[in-house]
Amino acid sequence: MRGFFYLVKFSYRNLFRAPKRTFIMILSLSLGCGFIIWDLNFAKSGSTEIMKDFLSQYAGQYHISNEHYYTEKNKKEFNIFKTMSDDDIEDKSLILKSTKRVNAPVFISGEKKTLGVLLTGIEVLKEKKLSSLYKVVTVGRFLDDKNEKEIVLGKSLAQKINIGIGEEVAIIGQAVDGSIANDLYKVVGLLDFGGGDLEDSLAFTQIHSAQELLSLPENKYHQRVSFDMETEELPVLTNLAVTHWSMLLPEIGVSMKFVDNFTWIVSIIIVVVVSLGLSNTLMITFFEREQEFTCLNIIGAKASWITWSLMVEVFIMGTIAVVLGAFLGFVATSYCNYQPINIELFTGGKPIIMGGMTLKPLVRIYSVPQYYWKVPLMIYFFLSLTMIYPLSRVIGRSKNAV
Amino acid sequence: MQFELSQIDKVYVSSQENQVFGAKDVNIKIHEGDFMALVGPSGSGKTTILNLIAGLILPTKGSLKHGTEDITSMSLEERTKHRLDYMGFVFQDYQLLPILTAWENIEFPLQLRGFSKNEIKERVDWALAQVGLEKLGNRFPKQLSGGQQQRVSIARAIAGRPQLILADEPTANLDSKTAQEIIELFLKLNKDFKLTFIFSTHDQHLIDQIRTVHYIKDGHISETREHHV
Numbered sequence: 001m002r003g004f005f006y007l008v009k010f011s012y013r014n015l016f017r018a019p020k021r022t023f024i025m026i027l028s029l030s031l032g033c034g035f036i037i038w039d040l041n042f043a044k045s046g047s048t049e050i051m052k053d054f055l056s057q058y059a060g061q062y063h064i065s066n067e068h069y070y071t072e073k074n075k076k077e078f079n080i081f082k083t084m085s086d087d088d089i090e091d092k093s094l095i096l097k098s099t100k101r102v103n104a105p106v107f108i109s110g111e112k113k114t115l116g117v118l119l120t121g122i123e124v125l126k127e128k129k130l131s132s133l134y135k136v137v138t139v140g141r142f143l144d145d146k147n148e149k150e151i152v153l154g155k156s157l158a159q160k161i162n163i164g165i166g167e168e169v170a171i172i173g174q175a176v177d178g179s180i181a182n183d184l185y186k187v188v189g190l191l192d193f194g195g196g197d198l199e200d201s202l203a204f205t206q207i208h209s210a211q212e213l214l215s216l217p218e219n220k221y222h223q224r225v226s227f228d229m230e231t232e233e234l235p236v237l238t239n240l241a242v243t244h245w246s247m248l249l250p251e252i253g254v255s256m257k258f259v260d261n262f263t264w265i266v267s268i269i270i271v272v273v274v275s276l277g278l279s280n281t282l283m284i285t286f287f288e289r290e291q292e293f294t295c296l297n298i299i300g301a302k303a304s305w306i307t308w309s310l311m312v313e314v315f316i317m318g319t320i321a322v323v324l325g326a327f328l329g330f331v332a333t334s335y336c337n338y339q340p341i342n343i344e345l346f347t348g349g350k351p352i353i354m355g356g357m358t359l360k361p362l363v364r365i366y367s368v369p370q371y372y373w374k375v376p377l378m379i380y381f382f383l384s385l386t387m388i389y390p391l392s393r394v395i396g397r398s399k400n401a402v
Numbered sequence: 403m404q405f406e407l408s409q410i411d412k413v414y415v416s417s418q419e420n421q422v423f424g425a426k427d428v429n430i431k432i433h434e435g436d437f438m439a440l441v442g443p444s445g446s447g448k449t450t451i452l453n454l455i456a457g458l459i460l461p462t463k464g465s466l467k468h469g470t471e472d473i474t475s476m477s478l479e480e481r482t483k484h485r486l487d488y489m490g491f492v493f494q495d496y497q498l499l500p501i502l503t504a505w506e507n508i509e510f511p512l513q514l515r516g517f518s519k520n521e522i523k524e525r526v527d528w529a530l531a532q533v534g535l536e537k538l539g540n541r542f543p544k545q546l547s548g549g550q551q552q553r554v555s556i557a558r559a560i561a562g563r564p565q566l567i568l569a570d571e572p573t574a575n576l577d578s579k580t581a582q583e584i585i586e587l588f589l590k591l592n593k594d595f596k597l598t599f600i601f602s603t604h605d606q607h608l609i610d611q612i613r614t615v616h617y618i619k620d621g622h623i624s625e626t627r628e629h630h631v
Binding site: 002003006010013014015016019291292295297298299300301302303304305 | 456
């Protein structure tokens with residue numbers, strides 16, 4: 001063990017042989033490490049923040065529904081949309097965390113024309129507590145729990161059917177018993193999703209009004225939506241389906257996965273480029289010491305000892321670099337948490353519309369703990385590869401020199 | 403202790419037609435307390451013979467023994483260990499590690515041998531005292547003169563109390579006054595501690611003070627002279 005400590009001490013001292021060169025190598029590696037950690041944090045927290053913002057407006061983290069609710073057959077036969085009730089949920093804590101909804105494709109008729117929309121009946125008080133839908137109402141007000149047959153609808157939809165606040169619209173659909181469902185609803189608010197598709201296709205009313213329209217019993221509804229954005233794990237339920245947002249919005253899920261994977265690929269490319277530069281510098285450094293290695297061998301240091309000392313030297317340098325890099329990454333991430341990044345900088349000032357909603361432009365970056373060990377591991381891996389060529393060259397040459 | 407080279411040939415082959423004798427029919431016996439030199443012009447083969455004794459290269463023919471041990475049958479790693487345990491080296495250009503202080507340079511081979519902390523301290527301090535650098539142990543090589551660096555190099559060679567010290571042109575880079583001081587140091591160590599020295603040199607001043615001088619020509623010992631110094 002004492003021999004190992006001496007080897008480490010000897011290797012450490014070698015770092016001060018050419019301090020400027022060592023400093024530059026450590027700096028380039030730590031800046032690379034710090035940037036990669038920041039970049040991954042940015043990609044992950046950026047996309048997570050954007051998704052949270054997006055999902056909290058309407059879609060939520062996951063849906064609990066009848067296991068056949070989202071099946072293709074059910075979609076084709078909307079009048080027999082599969083329902084559920086609170087009695088179907090064994091874990092009652094899920095009821096507190098989620099809000100129930102009733103959905104139906106209907107026709108909405110205004111002064112000028114009739115259009116098809118998705119009418120959603122919501123629990124007003126709970127929805128206000130869990131989702132940020134009420135924040136999207138920019139004209140008029142949100143639904144009132146005490147009233148009935150109120151409706152809020154997309155701003156551009158209201159323009160298309162020429163309807164304003166306080167006016168009435170006719171809703172026509174099909175009830176679950178197959179009968180024609182129709183009623184009048186008073187427009188109380190307009191939703192502003194930033195001009196996306198959702199403004200043309202969504203309308204919300206009190207859940208009791210929707211149930212009445214569709215001849216649904218009071219205890220029956222279509223789905224529960226959870227807005228618990230922090231929990232990654234989905235609950236496991238018997239006889240009910242739990243559907244993650246990425247399944248409901250597959251295109252967005254794939255985009256997010258692409259951003260994550262692409263960031264990793266870019267990170268690996270950065271490490272490879274830095275490693276190649278480092279490999280060249282190491283080779284020069286080792287060749288300069290070739291005569292010294294020969295001398296060490298003459299006075300009794302085995303080739304394996306010399307090899308280990310060089311490896312430990314590079315690993316000490318790597319460790320200093322990744323610790324410094326992790327610190328730099330943490331500082332940069334923390335700064336961007338305090339001072340959020342405006343993503344409109346990357347879009348030339350244009351708003352980002354995703355899934356029919358406009359996203360908030362400011363992204364707060366936060367640290368994702370796993371990157372603080374994954375990135376250093378990746379750097380250690382490439383550092384090991386970096387050493388192979390210079391080490392094999394120098395050991396081979398110093399043996400020949402002897 | 404006896405190092406013995408018997409009928410040693412070392413042939414360097416660059417092509418089938420082009421074979422050069424680095425050493426040819428070399429016979430040398432080295433006894434404890436010997437003070438010996440290999441003398442000859444550049445390319446005569448004296449460094450080859452020194453490398454053969456050290457086990458840095460293997461002979462093409464002949465036997466190379468240390469006591470009863472056959473050095474030629476040892477692996478590369480075993481020969482390195484053998485050098486560490488039984489030999490000390492002094493180089494023309496000192497070959498001190500620039501990142502270590504004088505004290506630490508002397509400590510290096512002792513650490514490789516696995517001596518205890520106390521034993522290392524005792525041996526390094528002893529070696530520094532022998533070369534007269536007790537007060538300069540904490541200096542780095544670049545803070546020392548050429549003569550002082552060569553003294554550190556000698557201290558490193560003797561600290562392990564080796565059975566044989568090989569010195570390749572040890573005075574070549576020194577001015578005459580410093581060279582004489584170094585020669586006197588070698589003589590003192592040989593006399594006081596019966597340390598065995600074998601030099602490769604063409605420094606006449608050093609040759610004059612050596613007891614056994616082997617003159618090398620074309621890899622062969624052409625003449626051996628015994629001096630009474």
